[in-house]
Amino acid sequence: MSEGFVELTVNGAPQALWAQESATLLQVLREILGLTGTKNGCETGHCGACTVWIDDVPRLACLTPVGSVAGSRITTVEGLGAWWEESHPSSHYHPVQTAFVEFGAVQCGFCTPGMLMAAAALLRDEPLPTEQEILERLAGHLCRCTGYEQIVRAIRQAALTEVKEL
Amino acid sequence: MTLHTRLVQPSTAEDVTRLLGEPESKIFGGGTDLVPNRTWGLDTSGTWVQLRAVPEATMISLDEEGQWSIGAAVTLKAILEHPKLPGLYPLLADAIMAVATPEIRNQATIGGNLCLDTRCRFRNQPPIWRLGLEPCFKSGGSHCYAAPASSQCVAILSSDTAPAFIALGARLKVHSRSNSRWIEALELYTGDGDRHLTLAPGEWIETIRLPSRPPLGVFDKWRIRKSIDFPEVNVAISVAPGENSREMRMVLGAVAPGPIRLREAERLLAQGPWDQDRLVLAAHTVTGAIHPYDNGQMGVVGRKRAAEHILYRALGKLRNMMGEKGVSA
C-alpha cells in the first residue's frame, strides 16, 4: 500500500490526512492543508525556502516524504508566532519576524519563511550568535533580492533585543 | 507525473533484508538523495525501506575492544553532536561538516552518504532538460556523453565521507540474507558509475566500525559555492604512527565513480622527510593518478589543478599537525 492515513501535529493541531506516503511534506502542507507560507523554490534541496521544523529540528519539507515523519510535530512559518507566544504571551510575532520587517530583510519575500524558520531555530539553540554562526546556519538559504546584509543584521538585532529583555 | 513509492518501516534487520529482496526496493536513509532523484524521475523504486525502527542501524556504540560503531541510519547531525566522536575522529567530523547544508545534515544519514548515487551533469537534470538527449548507459542506453570512448558509465561519487572512512580504515558490516560480512570501506565501490556499489541485491550496510586507535588525519574539499555545493574534488589523509614506520592512507574523492587511493604519493612520502619539495612532488603525482571527465561543474583541467592544490594544502596541514603532536614527518 502506498497510500493511507498519516497522522501529524501541524502548528499544534492534530491532523489525520489521506495521502501518498511518498508525497513530500511540502506537497502535503501546501496542497492538502493550504499552508502556503512554506515555499516551493526548487523542490530538490537547493534553496531552503521550504524549511520547517520537524520535532523542533529545521529540515527541508521538499526532501521529506510525509510517511517518513508520521507521528511528528511540524511547525511552519504560520505557527512560528504562536510557538513564540506560548513562552512570551505579550507578543504575537517571533522577534526575528519583527526584525525582518524593521530592517528591510524582506523584498520579494520568497526566501523569507525558510530564513525565519532557520533563524528562529538558531536563536533557540544559541541566543547570541556571532555573524559567522548566522552565516553558517543560513548556508542552505538562497535570497535573490536582499544581498543577505539586511537578513544577517535583522537576526543579530532580534538576538540583541531578546538578550536585553532576559 | 509524480511516482508513488511505498515506504515501509521494518523493526528488525532480517525484515529489512527480506523487504529488500523484493524487486525495485531500496534502503531509505534520510532521503536527501533519493527524494530529489525521485522528483526528477531518476529514482523509480517501487519500495523504500526506512531504517528508523531498526535498533542496530540507529545506534552509536562502543565495544569492549574500544571500537566505535555507527549505525548506518544515524544522522550526520547526531554524529556531529556526539559527546565523543568528533573529538576522537576530527577527520570524520570535518568531512561531515563539509556535506551540504545544516538542514540537510539534520536529516541525511551516514549510510546514505556512503551509498550516495553517482552524479553527472548529463543526467542529474530536470526531465525536460533530459528530453533532448538519448539515454546514456546510466539511463539504460548504450553510450556515455561524458566519455564517448568509454564502455561504461563514469558518473562521479560525490560522497564527502567515503574518502574519510577509507583513510580512517573503517570497516562496514554488510547485512545479507545468508550471512553478514565485514568489508573495508574501499571495497564498497565497483568503479562503474552505473552500478557503483559492490552490494548484491538484498544486501545493505548495517553499521560502520571505526578503528580503536584513531590515526591523525585531515580532510579538505574543493567546491564552487562553499556554502552548499557537492565536491568537485575532496581528499582525506591519515597517518597512524607505528613503532618503526607509519601507516599512511591518502584518498581522493569526487573525481571518479569511487574514491581513489593515491599509492604513488603515499610511497613518495614514506621515502624521506616531508620538506617542501617532497610535498610538492607528492601532490603533483595526482595529475597522473586521476582521469576526471567533463561531467562535474568544473572542467577537467580545473578539477585536476584543484586536486593538486587541495592535496598540497592538506599535506601542509597534516605536517603541522604532526609537528604539534611530536610525530616525525
Ligand SMILES: Cc1cc2nc3c(=O)[nH]c(=O)nc-3n(C[C@H](O)[C@H](O)[C@H](O)COP(=O)(O)OP(=O)(O)OC[C@H]3O[C@@H](n4cnc5c(N)ncnc54)[C@H](O)[C@@H]3O)c2cc1C
Ligand atoms: C543541495 C544538496 C547538496 C548536497 N551536498 C552534498 C555534499 O556536499 N556532499 C555530499 O557528500 N553529499 C551531498 N548531498 C547529497 C546527500 O544529501 C548526502 O550525501 C546525504 O548524506 C545522503 O544521505 P541520505 O541518508 O539522505 O541518503 P538517501 O537519499 O536516503 O540514500 C542515498 C542512497 O543510498 C542508499 N542507502 C542509504 N542507506 C543505505 C544503507 N544503509 N545500505 C545500503 N544503501 C543505502 C539509498 O538506497 C540511496 O540509493 C547534497 C544533497 C543536496 C540536495
Ligand code: SF4
Ligand atoms: S557518465 Fe556517461 S553514462 Fe554516466 S551518467 Fe554521465 S553521460 Fe550517462
Ligand code: FES
Ligand atoms: S524547495 Fe526545498 S530546498 Fe528548495
Ligand code: FES
Ligand atoms: S527576499 Fe526575494 S528571495 Fe529573498
